[in-house]
Amino acid sequence: MFDNVGRKLQTIAVITFVIDLLGLVILGMIAIAEYDEVFGGVIAILAGVFVSPVILYLIYGFGLLVENAEEETKERKKRRANQETKMDLLKPANNKIDDNEHFDTFCIKCGNRLKNTDKFCVKCGWKVECLNKQTN
C-alpha cells in the first residue's frame, strides 16, 4: 500500500487535475447556461483553468520529491547490502587462515573438521589416528 507513494501521488495529482478542471468548467458552463449565474459561472471556470494547474503542480511536485526520497532510500539500502556482502566475502578468507592453524584434518566418514590433536572424530567417533598415520 505504501510502496511507490511518490508515483501514486503523481497519478493522483493528474486525476485530481482532470476532475477539477472538467468539473469546474462544466459546472461554470451549466451555471451560466441554465441558471444565468454568469459571475459564479465565470469564477468556477477561471478557478478550473487557473487553480487546478496550481494544485496539480503542488501535488505532482510533492510526488516527485517523495519518489526521489524513496529511490534514494532504496539505493542506500542496496549500497549497504553490497557492503555487507563484500564484508561477508572477506570473512571466510580470514576464517580459513585461522582454521588452518587449528584444524588440519577432515573426518573421512562424516566430513567433520578435526583438530590435529584429535584422536577421534567428535561427531561420529571415527578414529583419526589412522588418517594421521597415513598422511605422515
Ligand SMILES: [Zn+2]
Ligand atoms: Zn566423523
